[in-house]
Amino acid sequence: MAKAYTPGLKVTGRTVHRCRRILPIRGEVLVAQGDRVEADTPVARTFLPGDVMPVNMANLLGVPPADVHGCMLRKEGERVRRDDAIAQTRGIFGMMRRTVKSPHGGTIETISDVTGQLILRGEPIPVEVRAYLSGTVAQVLPGEGVVVEAEITLIQGIFGVGGERSGRVVLAVKDPSQELVADMITPDMKGCVVVGGGRVWHEAVAKAMKVGAAAVVAGGIDDQDLREILGYDLGVAITGSESIPTTVIVTEGFGDIAMADRTWQLLRARAGSLASVNGATQIRAGVMRPEILIPVTPDAVLPEFDRRWPEGQLEPGRPVRIIRDPHFGLIGAVSALPPEPRILDSESKARVLEVTFDSGEKVIIPRANVELIEA
């Protein structure tokens, strides 16, 4: 039987998931292996070197660089506060002395004889890493961070903006094709992960931000709406650091597109549960997709999906989503995988597959233009 490999997004009811929670530089791990942690539990901490402020002492004192050292009232390695006098010229017979005050608080790191420049380093900046996912500390990476493990419902989106948030899942629509508009967002959604169906409008996101929702999840978004939300046109898909109060995740793509049924069913089944979400998307080397992680208990009742398909395998009978026009967004089943390349309408030659829709209609699609929904 013909098979091919095509990656897809993970949408699965129950899986064991591990999150690496790592400090930007070495520091202290605050939890131990086996500890139970909640999403907001601090797991590691460090201090980044403080900000650096160069001060041109030679100019301020009006002396050659080599003379700066002789004018210093405070030495290298000493801590100073803002407006502390740090250097003074000798003046003329002790008169007309010029005094320089520190423009910031910090530690005098170096004073250069060549440039007359003083380097003032600010206070160390504390950095704390939280668990993000409620679960168990599976591994401690000494000095670096931890690995948190939990059994979860995992839904990968296709694109998102905004960083890590957590909140309870709440449905704002009745079905996976219903658009999410501003009226559907209510004050009781504060701190929640709000689930829409089809397109989410920018007014709805604005309202979600206003009421303090943690995140909005929907099937599609229009490019114009995204521009309204961000205030600029996104050029490259490297996201996650936007300064927006509510994370936005779309599961299918850009345009008027409904949420895939499997995604919708899972989110509906998990309504009321606490979710960790992250809109960070990176589509270059080291692909990163936005994610919705919902810890799941062994007794939770979840919708049953067909799990007979091996991961990544494209084979006859398997459901696929078409991800490029002219059939963008449609879902069907693979009905044939011809081995020979075919000439497309564009006259390009490519390997193709045949997809049959529920209506019985069959279409030929380049293999590059379909995506699996991984169970």
Added chain:
Amino acid sequence: MTRIEPEKVTVILATDCGSTTTKAILIQRVEGVYRQTHRGEAPTTVEEPFANVTIGVINSVTEIGELAGRRLVDGNGRIIQPARTGPDGPEGCDLYISTSSAGGGLQMMVAGVVREMTAASAKRAALGAGAIVMDTIASNDRRRPYEQIQRIRELRPDMILVSGGTDGGDVKKVVEIAELIGPARPQPRFGGEYRMPVIFAGNRDAASLVAKAFEDEPIDLKVVDNLRPVLERENLGPARDAIHDMFLEHVMAHAPGYDILMNWTDAPIMPTPGAVGNILRTIAERQGINAVGVDIGGATTDVFSVFDGTFNRTVSANLGMSYSISNVCAEATMANVLRWVHFDMDERELRNRVKNKMIRPTTIPQSLEALVFEQAVAREALRLAYQQHKEFATTLKGVQQQRTVGDTFSQQTSGQTIVDNMKLDLLVASGGVLSHAPRMQQTALMLIDAFEPEGFTTLAKDSIFMMPHLGVLAEVHPQASLEVFERDCLIYLGTCVAAKGAGKAGRTCFRYEVTGETLRESGEITCGDLKLLPLGPGESATVTVEPARGFDLGNGPGKRVARSVRGGTVGLLLDGRGRPLVLPESRNECRAAMARWLSAVSMYPDRELHAVGGADRRRG
């Protein structure tokens, strides 16, 4: 690395480890001449879950071995050397070389005292070595020192190149730059396991003071000759070599699996764009021509040029056809993209399509409409990348010029672009949208519309993106590299003859006469005309053109030119659309003009194209 005896080399294996694909080619000596005989490819395996580049290399080499009927990998997963006859037939290769751009290639930060002078020279050195320049720090870059320090802290470059000052000149400003970098404690991209490599190529009198400024910091400093010893001259070679050395010592050695790969290769692994530049420079020097090469990828577009022996390379970091396609549309504006499309398209729908391509970058255009749009975006990406290249490839800035009374009104200053489309002899295309265009005419017209070559220009494309392999091969076996380049690397598309100037539509632009074995024709090209004459691969002809007043084809306005031209898979293109190429402002007129030009070169199949528009309400 073993010593190579070029005359004994009969089988050469070369790989290029790209971000997504590792491409292998096999070169063999056939009847006394080196020819590229087979190719194979496999996904690159730098990232998790494999995290070992050699797996992808072995996969691609295994594929090529199967195709060639030559066992290239032994039971231990090692490349067999030398070439020989084994128990099961031919096996092994005499020479194995590789380039790499995996993991985003070489990413650098450069610094200099004056942005337009030493910092620009440092940027040229880094780009020429094949790096992506993340930022350029200079005393006059309009950022305050603490902002510069903040920026250095945010970046995570693979290495830093510091320049500044001419030899014997002022040291203070140079040390000031070092004093910004040292306290910032820049972190290398591949983690804190090694010290940040910094190359100092500035005023030699400042070298010891720069070393002192870095002595307490986690920095590995290498001092090389000044890249701008005097204002009038650049000396980029030593800095470029140091970048390659440090790339191997620090960056490659810390990338997954590269320590093994480095032991396999018979020549140092080179950054892919550095190797492409190397081969283009070699060809331009050998043939005494001016050449431009372009490689348009999913994320970036590289432009290489050699004009009068001076090599330049630019990387337009966010101009590409998939990951960066949305940025191309934003920078160029959708109106500029759509001027290359000859039918109606709905802007809102297109914007969503562009974003969908950005988030699913591996999809390909299935419909003709989608292909036309993608090729329109490509023209704009190429146009913008070439514009950036022209602005960067300039004569040295800051050089004092002797002027005579005659120069008083010429307004010529230092820092003029050296890119001159009238002097351009060869334009080479590579990268998916150009290399894989279903019709060669599409590649040719995308190049012409974006680069606007003037006079006589030969057009070619890199058949299977072989230039990186040949670039590194040129370092160890120039003869093999040049023979393969000539015979197998380039597919000649033909020649473009284009007049510089502007005129009213319908008026004469130039008269032409073509004399060749397979083609004899004469006629007139009117303003706004584009004509394609059949002149096939391997054919040549003499073209004599008489431009109308105000038009220039190489010998000055209105002056006759006769040149021998090369044919190709497309033929001889006579372009009377004028330079600069100005498209009608009215959308309807523009569509009509495009339809006429596309039809003249049989760009697309002769079938009706449907307007793209309306909201697409699909169900997931």
